[in-house]
Amino acid sequence: MARIRDVWVNWFEGEENGYNICPFHEWRSEDRIEVLDIAEVVRVTDHLYDQLENSLDTIPQPLLDAVHRKSALRKNMSKLPLDYCFIATNGEATLVVDTLGYETPIRKSRMTPRQEKLALEAIEQSEEPGFGEEGEPTEKEYHILSPHPEYMKGLTRKERQLKQLLFMIIDQLDTSGQDAEIRYWYTEWSPARYMDIQMMSGEEALQALYNEVCLGWSKDHYELCEAMAKGQPFFEKLWDMQHESEMHK
Numbered sequence: 001m002a003r004i005r006d007v008w009v010n011w012f013e014g015e016e017n018g019y020n021i022c023p024f025h026e027w028r029s030e031d032r033i034e035v036l037d038i039a040e041v042v043r044v045t046d047h048l049y050d051q052l053e054n055s056l057d058t059i060p061q062p063l064l065d066a067v068h069r070k071s072a073l074r075k076n077m078s079k080l081p082l083d084y085c086f087i088a089t090n091g092e093a094t095l096v097v098d099t100l101g102y103e104t105p106i107r108k109s110r111m112t113p114r115q116e117k118l119a120l121e122a123i124e125q126s127e128e129p130g131f132g133e134e135g136e137p138t139e140k141e142y143h144i145l146s147p148h149p150e151y152m153k154g155l156t157r158k159e160r161q162l163k164q165l166l167f168m169i170i171d172q173l174d175t176s177g178q179d180a181e182i183r184y185w186y187t188e189w190s191p192a193r194y195m196d197i198q199m200m201s202g203e204e205a206l207q208a209l210y211n212e213v214c215l216g217w218s219k220d221h222y223e224l225c226e227a228m229a230k231g232q233p234f235f236e237k238l239w240d241m242q243h244e245s246e247m248h249k
Contacts, residue, residue, distance in 0.1 A: 001043075001066065002122035007036040007087070009096050009109040018053040019152045019160060021095070021108045026157040037074040039096065040067045041087045041119045041126075048132025049090040052097055054140060056104045059084070063131040064103060087111070087119050090130075094119050144171045144210065151214050158242055159217040165238050166213060166225040173228075174206055182206050189213065189224050 010031050012021045027033070042063065044052070051057050064084050071085040084099040094116045096109040111119065142148040144167050152160050173182060179202030186205040187197050189212065197205055213221060229235040 001128050002041045002119075002126045003038055003070070004041060004087070004115065004118045004122055005038050007039045007096065007115050008112050009034050009036060009098075011098070011107040011109050013107050014056070015108055016054060016056050017146060017149065017152075019149055021053070021110055022157050023110045024112050028157075035074045036082075036085070036096075037072045037079045038070075039085065039087050040070040041089065041122050042067060043123050043126065043128060043130040044088045044090055045130050045132035045134055046090050047134060047138075048130075049088055049093065049095065051132075051138070052088050052105050053095055053108070056106070058103050059097075059099065059105060060131060061103075064099075066131070089119060089123050091120070091123065147214075155217050161242055162225050162239075163213075163217055163221065165229065165235065165242070166221065167210075168238075169225070169228045169232070169235055170206070170210055170213070177202065177206075179205075182209075185209065185224070185228060188227060189220065 010022070010024075010027050010033050015021055044063070048060070048063075052059070063086075067084055067086040069081045069083060072079040072081045073085075074080075082098055083101045084097075084103075086097055088095050088097055094111055096111060097105045098107040100106045110116075145164075147164065147167060152163065155163065173185065182202040182205045183197050183200065186200075186209045187194050189209055190197070200208070213224070226239065229239040
């Protein structure tokens with residue numbers, strides 16, 4: 001194992017999908033950036049790297065034991081040791097992980113390009129074997145509230161977050177919406193299909209709407225999300241938060 005110093009971190013908490021752990025170029029001015037005074041770098045297998053990045057599964061005990069209190073957060077003029085914090089790398093990609101004292105990857109962060117380069121160089125010079133089992137990454141089950149990475153491919157941070165908001169609203173519509181309301185929103189999305197939509201059941205219309213909004217992000221996605229959020233305080237607040245964040249970039 002190796003160590004590097006002065007690591008900037010922008011924690012994303014409770015994320016089980018790597019696409020929500022934003023790369024450095026997507027960090028925002030209002031994000032709370034912290035600095036690790038020193039951080040332990042550990043080599044892991046591709047299998048374990050995928051687990052750390054895309055799940056909240058328990059971290060293997062040997063890895064936890066190896067990094068115990070070896071990384072420290074810079075707090076004012078002092079160092080605050082962290083129980084289980086480390087930089088994981090498979091030799092190609094890097095991920096900063098902090099368990100907040102637990103045994104699962106609660107907080108995750110990407111790194112600045114310079115620090116990532118230093119971490120990869122440091123581990124190249126280490127002869128320590130990697131932690132974790134060999135093998136292919138576990139096939140993960142995705143759903144409307146944990147969308148497949150393909151649906152987020154090529155989108156900006158704001159677009160990903162608005163798309164997840166749209167999925168949340170559609171999911172609520174599935175739970176509480178009436179057939180007529182579902183057909184109304186599908187018609188808003190696809191007005192040219194008005195007559196066909198009127199012949200659909202609510203379930204058919206909802207599934208068709210979901211299937212069509214899954215891929216990509218466009219002006220139509222944006223306008224549908226804005227319209228569906230309107231009048232629903234919780235969703236309106238999430239919508240407004242995205243626009244406030246964009247203004248402070």
